[in-house]
Amino acid sequence: MTPLAGCLLVSSMLFAIGLAGALTRRNTILVLVGIELMLNAANLNFVAFWRYGPHSGAPTGMIFVLFSIGVAAAEAAVGLALILAVYRHTKTTDLSQLIGRRP
Amino acid sequence: MLDQIFVSLKYWLLGYAPAAIEPAVSILLTILPILLVFPILFALTTVLERKGLGRIQNRYGPNRVGFCGILQPMADGLKSLTKEDIVPAAADRTVHFLAPLVLLAVAFLPYAVLPIGRNMVVTNLDTGVLFFFAIGAISELSVFMAGWSSRNKYSLLGAMRAVAQMISYEVPLLLSSIAVIMAAGSLSTVEIVEKQAGFTGIFPHWYVLTPWGFVGFILFMIAATAETNRSPFDLPEGESEIIAGYYIEYSGFKFALFFLGEYLGMFAISGLGITLFLGGWSAPLPFLTWVPSWIWFFSKLLGLIIGFIWVRGTLPRLRMDQLMNFAWKFMLPMALVVVVSAGAWRFLPQGVTRWLVSIVFLALAYLLLARGVETRNKIAKRTYRFAE
Amino acid sequence: MRLMSAPFLILAAVTLVGACAAMMFRGLVHCALALAIAFAGIGALYLNLGAQFLGLAQLLVYVGAIAVLIVFVILLTRGADSEPLSPAARPVAGIVVATAIFVILAWAIIHSGAIHSSGQPAPQTTIRQLGGALMDGYVLPLEVIGLMLTAALIGAVIVAMKENGR
Numbered sequence: 024m025t026p027l028a029g030c031l032l033v034s035s036m037l038f039a040i041g042l043a044g045a046l047t048r049r050n051t052i053l054v055l056v057g058i059e060l061m062l063n064a065a066n067l068n069f070v071a072f073w074r075y076g077p078h079s080g081a082p083t084g085m086i087f088v089l090f091s092i093g094v095a096a097a098e099a100a101v102g103l104a105l106i107l108a109v110y111r112h113t114k115t116t117d118l119s120q121l122i123g124r125r126p
Numbered sequence: 127m128l129d130q131i132f133v134s135l136k137y138w139l140l141g142y143a144p145a146a147i148e149p150a151v152s153i154l155l156t157i158l159p160i161l162l163v164f165p166i167l168f169a170l171t172t173v174l175e176r177k178g179l180g181r182i183q184n185r186y187g188p189n190r191v192g193f194c195g196i197l198q199p200m201a202d203g204l205k206s207l208t209k210e211d212i213v214p215a216a217a218d219r220t221v222h223f224l225a226p227l228v229l230l231a232v233a234f235l236p237y238a239v240l241p242i243g244r245n246m247v248v249t250n251l252d253t254g255v256l257f258f259f260a261i262g263a264i265s266e267l268s269v270f271m272a273g274w275s276s277r278n279k280y281s282l283l284g285a286m287r288a289v290a291q292m293i294s295y296e297v298p299l300l301l302s303s304i305a306v307i308m309a310a311g312s313l314s315t316v317e318i319v320e321k322q323a324g325f326t327g328i329f330p331h332w333y334v335l336t337p338w339g340f341v342g343f344i345l346f347m348i349a350a351t352a353e354t355n356r357s358p359f360d361l362p363e364g365e366s367e368i369i370a371g372y373y374i375e376y377s378g379f380k381f382a383l384f385f386l387g388e389y390l391g392m393f394a395i396s397g398l399g400i401t402l403f404l405g406g407w408s409a410p411l412p413f414l415t416w417v418p419s420w421i422w423f424f425s426k427l428l429g430l431i432i433g434f435i436w437v438r439g440t441l442p443r444l445r446m447d448q449l450m451n452f453a454w455k456f457m458l459p460m461a462l463v464v465v466v467s468a469g470a471w472r473f474l475p476q477g478v479t480r481w482l483v484s485i486v487f488l489a490l491a492y493l494l495l496a497r498g499v500e501t502r503n504k505i506a507k508r509t510y511r512f513a514e
Numbered sequence: 515m516r517l518m519s520a521p522f523l524i525l526a527a528v529t530l531v532g533a534c535a536a537m538m539f540r541g542l543v544h545c546a547l548a549l550a551i552a553f554a555g556i557g558a559l560y561l562n563l564g565a566q567f568l569g570l571a572q573l574l575v576y577v578g579a580i581a582v583l584i585v586f587v588i589l590l591t592r593g594a595d596s597e598p599l600s601p602a603a604r605p606v607a608g609i610v611v612a613t614a615i616f617v618i619l620a621w622a623i624i625h626s627g628a629i630h631s632s633g634q635p636a637p638q639t640t641i642r643q644l645g646g647a648l649m650d651g652y653v654l655p656l657e658v659i660g661l662m663l664t665a666a667l668i669g670a671v672i673v674a675m676k677e678n679g680r
Contacts, residue, residue, distance in 0.1 A: 263578025
């Protein structure tokens with residue numbers, strides 16, 4: 024069990040937890056939380072390969088993760104703004120009431 | 127030499143440690159001064175603040191407990207340790223308990239990157255300034271935890287206001303430090319201080335003595351006052367406003383921990399301001415370099431603390447919308463102009479040209495922003511019917 | 515075959531417990547605080563792997579901004595009431611899918627060449643090199659992400675603004 028394999032296992036476990044949460048929870052905000060966890064798991068993967076994988080000293084892994092953090096922040100902001108707007112119209116954040124709802 | 131007395135003391139003590147645990151003893155010896163000095167400074171500041179505010183308000187401060195009230199912190203400490211620790215029945219006990227602990231942990235961490243003297247820094251991180259700001263951003267969560275776990279609507283309101291204020295003022299804080307980072311070429315606090323340690327003639331190379339550094343320092347200190355919820359930005363915790371905001375439901379020792387955390391945050395951010403703009407531990411004049419470096423750092427820190435106390439006693443509190451307008455509509459554009467001006471300073475040749483260009487940028491931005499904002503809500507001049 | 519070091523195991527445990535708690539707690543604010551712990555754990559893992567700038571940027575952006583944003587939205591949508599754990603339809607399906615994906619990934623990792631790779635010294639990427647790379651080879655993504663963040667900022671403000679006259 025090398026450190027690289029350990030990091031990859033942790034990141035896949037994190038991904039699975041995020042996926043389980045995003046698929047099972049009923050509140051929209053918690054679905055977004057699950058998505059953020061999945062993004063973080065992928066970033067951890069990148070950093071693990073940058074550190075332990077074959078590399079030529081290029082900072083490519085780090086830079087990818089930097090941009091990924093930026094994009095995830097923007098996406099969280101827009102997603103949460105959407106949740107707020109939907110809440111203002113429908114007074115609920117419960118997915119089972121929002122799916123198939125007639126506007 | 128007196129300058130390196132603490133460093134020599136540490137290595138002498140380290141000589142007595144057995145080789146097996148030497149790294150652990152070294153770490154302990156490096157951290158211990160911070161854990162001792164800054165809480166003592168906190169105790170001194172509480173008494174200084176109360177007496178200073180009292181004198182500004184034309185009254186004596188506390189003067190019963192020692193000679194001129196100097197033992198007042200002992201009395202305060204004894205009081206907060208022996209008060210009953212009340213937790214509301216509806217409060218969330220775990221989060222209520224954890225909030226002051228998180229605040230305290232997060233308040234002590236930033237001291238690790240402040241260079242207190244020559245060769246006297248806990249750790250010389252490559253990304254020291256970023257470490258400082260990352261830890262400062264975590265303290266917002268602890269404020270929110272304190273406010274929400276009390277299940278009290280005033281406490282929650284105070285917490286939301288405090289977090290909104292802290293987030294808004296983080297941006298000018300970061301932008302004014304980016305100007306310094308650009309000029310110094312490094313994120314490491316030790317290198318930033320070393321770049322400011324030289325002299326040209328009689329003037330030191332401190333960044334506060336450049337046009338963009340001066341404006342940047344003022345912006346940094348205003349944002350620091352807002353980040354640590356000090357007057358005039360203490361709407362979330364003012365006693366006459368929202369009955370102490372997010373720490374209403376804390377009594378006894380936990381309240382003392384919050385108080386300690388807040389003052390430690392104030393010292394840390396003043397320390398960063400000194401490191402970035404005022405030259406850290408370097409002396410102001412070339413013939414004063416015989417004074418030890420750590421004495422310079424603490425004198426500058428004391429000067430900034432007196433400045434904080436002075437501003438608290440003088441200016442009235444800002445309202446929430448005034449506060450937010452100030453941050454987003456004045457300080458953010460001004461901080462961006464400071465960054466541009468710092469860039470112009472760096473690339474123009476030395477001489478009158480770069481002073482003129484920098485000053486013109488900053489003056490233009492200030493006139494457009496400050497005068498532009500002021501003329502929007504003209505308040506009618508008050509006329510008195512019976513008093514003429 | 516080198517065993518994994520104790521700091522890594524402790525940090526991984528904290529992160530995974532935080533993530534599980536974030537997905538399993540009843541109260542929404544508790545979920546958000548557990549998520550903040552998970553983010554801090556991931557930041558600490560980055561620092562453990564030697565990516566200084568990334569770990570601190572993760573702490574600054576995720577814990578300092580995104581976790582606070584999630585907490586604000588929870589409070590603004592009155593989510594303080596606790597909700598049942600799973601929808602009325604099939605909760606088991608989600609958990610089965612996630613477990614299947616984890617099993618497949620773990621099998622792929624364990625049977626791949628990753629387990630036999632040799633320990634290499636950490637790449638010494640300083641801040642200066644990172645900044646140079648951002649300004650030199652990756653300047654186009656940098657400008658595009660600046661534009662995208664501006665668009666996201668303006669878009670989020672417009673979407674969440676209160677409409678007048680309703």
